[in-house]
Amino acid sequence: MTAQQYVIGVDFGTLSGRAVVVRVGDGAELGTAVHEYAHGVIDRALPDGTPLGPDWALQSPDDWVDVLRNAVPEAVSAAGIDPSQVIGIGTDFTACTILPATRDGIPLSALFPSRPHAWPKLWKHHAAQRHADRINALAAARGETWLPRYGGRISSEWAFAKGLQLLEEDHELYSRADRWIEAADWIVWRLTGVETRNVCTAGYKAIHQDGGYPSREFLAALDPGFVSFTDKLGHDLAPLGGLAGTLTAEAAAWTGLSEGVAVSIGNVDAHVTAAAADAVRPGQMVAIMGTSTCHIMPSDRFAEVPGMCGAVRDGIVPGLWGYEAGQSGVGDIFAWFLDTGVPTSYQAAAGGAGLSLHEYLTGLAEAQAVGEHGLIALDWHSGNRSVLVDHDLSGLIVGQTLTTRPEDVYRALIEATAFGARVIVEAFETAGVPVEEFVVAGGLTKNTFLMQTYADVLRRPLSVIRSQQGPALGSAVHAAVAAGAYPDITTAAAAMGGRDIAAYRPDPDRADAYDELYALFIRLHHQFADGAVMHRLREIRNTASAVTKKESPAL
The missing domain is CATH 3.30.420.40 (ATPase, nucleotide binding domain)
Known part of the structure; x- marks a missing residue:
């Protein structure tokens, strides 16, 4: 060489x-x-x-x-x-x-x-x-x-x-x-x-x-x-x-x-x-965060972890078990909200400040205390890959009022994806497969507020590629x-x-505050995990969509 x-x-x-x-x-x-x-x-x-x-x-x-x-x-x-x-x-x-x-x-x-x-x-x-x-x-x-x-x-x-x-x-x-x-x-x-x-x-x-x-x-x-x-x-x-x-x-x-x-x-x-x-050793979980997130981890132990995407011998590096889990939607949830849920006044304010809309909303969200927005969201807008493995599930936001603002929802969606990541980490550790280091990669690592939120919610340091x-x-x-x-x-x-x-290292006070919100997230997670409400809504949507296309073939 x-x-x-x-x-x-x-x-x-x-x-x-x-x-x-x-x-x-x-x-x-x-x-x-x-x-x-x-x-x-x-x-x-x-x-x-x-x-x-x-x-x-x-x-x-x-x-x-x-x-x-x-x-x-x-x-x-x-x-x-x-x-x-x-x-x-x-x-x-x-x-x-x-x-x-x-x-x-x-x-x-x-x-x-x-x-x-x-x-x-x-x-x-x-x-x-x-x-x-x-x-x-x-x-x-x-x-x-x-x-x-x-x-x-x-x-x-x-x-x-x-x-x-x-x-x-x-x-x-x-x-x-x-x-x-x-x-x-x-x-x-x-x-x-x-x-x-x-x-x-x-x-x-x-x-x-x-x-x-x-x-x-x-x-x-x-x-x-x-x-x-x-x-x-x-x-x-x-x-x-x-x-x-x-x-x-x-x-x-x-x-x-x-x-x-x-x-x-x-x-x-x-x-x-x-x-x-350089995270190919046992216990190094890499979360590749982009439109979705994939969680990859080599390990020298085998266990059947509920809701993971697979345990494969030699699947990441030869000689070790490779585990995969994931979240079907992360960055694309934030992008969806910016495309559909933000008024033009915010877009004008962002442009006037020389910021992208993501940067502008992130700044407003970061100024809030944990829980100030009064919201909890489920990060299922593109279904749930882990740990429920059901892509017919859909998103949910609880706590909205007539005073809810775009930055409130934006922050709640960021937190929801962090809560979803914590569910995955806890599933591995409960099954006896320890996560020794949490490493983040992908385009979302550029958002320092998002990274700090993940450190606080996970109550563990984040290493960054x-x-x-x-x-x-x-x-x-x-x-x-x-x-x-x-x-x-x-x-x-x-x-x-x-x-x-x-x-990034967790802030103890914010981590404590997030523990209470995470407990509420888990209640919602369990309440809607069977998909009864969300599946029926999807069926109604698909039926109505088919009727519309039949009556208006030009669409």
């Missing part, structure tokens, strides 16, 4: 893809570029105008390839390096973002562009909830041993629920789909010409445990046509940090890199961020291992990653 070697990490997000050029020797980030997806999130209609139903969320594979064509060469140019010095490239993706493809890797959306099920289903596609409910009910009735590994319920966001939806709503496309493949693996296939499947997405999103998927008997009991579903998933799983292959001539032309550059095995954006924070682009840096760390520059992920993370330890 020399100081003149570089690797590239590419992070495929919800709305854009980011590439970063990283020096192998010390993890210095020398150049970065972002490419916005032309299609963004496809959630109302396909590009040709074909309408979509409620809770759909799709993406376009063309957008992902455009990231390779644009962001990678732009990042190399910004870094001012010779492309021949790049020895490896690594990628990460949102998950479960999954697509049907032919045996040659051609997305079915390229062949059937007017059929919704031909397109990749984004991680936040929640239209398969009833299919997830059936999977959970059958697994519980049969006593399937894999179910407790996922906290007792699998999610509508995952591979099996989305696959069952494809089968039952478009059987022809299901038959034509030789592959049901995570975008994390599909993009590596495009880069190398070699199909691989990574242990991370298979374990957390495709119910792969103890060397196999759910049995054919279980699948047949769900639907006889589903019996061979796992043949579409791939059975030979590759370890994280492994070498998937090398850049093809076509991929080299896209990226401006040399043919033959090492490409690491695919990974998930949240899981790979642990390496960027040093990089502002954790997934991309983490992918670069994995690329360095795949290229042979380091022997393993832990060694590479220590050299290339980093965090500021205990950057």
